[in-house]
Amino acid sequence: MITCIAIDDDPLFLHSLKAHFSEYEDLELVATFQNPVNGIMKVVKFKPDILLLDLEMQYLDGFEALDSLDKKPKVIMISAHVNQPVKAKRIKIDKYLRKMQIDGPFLRKAILEVMSQTSIS
Secondary structure, eight states: OEEEEEEOSOHHHHHHHHHHHTTOSSEEEEEEESSHHHHHHHHHHHOOSEEEEESOOSSSOHHHHHHTOSSOOEEEEEESOSSOOGGGGTSOOSEEEEGGGOOHHHHHHHHHHHHHSOOOO
């Protein structure tokens, strides 16, 4: 079972993610958080396989959230922006998805693709 935590300040998007995960037998959405500080604390505690992380949030953006983690899970950065952010080059992320791309089969494929990547740590 592949475990995931999602951090996004959009409650409708988190609700949509929960619906997608309910269709998967091999993936589990352990928790969702609108507050990035609370979400990062749970990532430290639960150590999910994958962190689904919004790029732009109030108080703490996705890059700042990642900077606060000593040990990072695989990261799928999610954003409503059309282009991949320039900052992504300074902090390792495993995949970048636009919110408008995400549907059930696409999300599952992206997660499995990231999990199959070899870590270089």
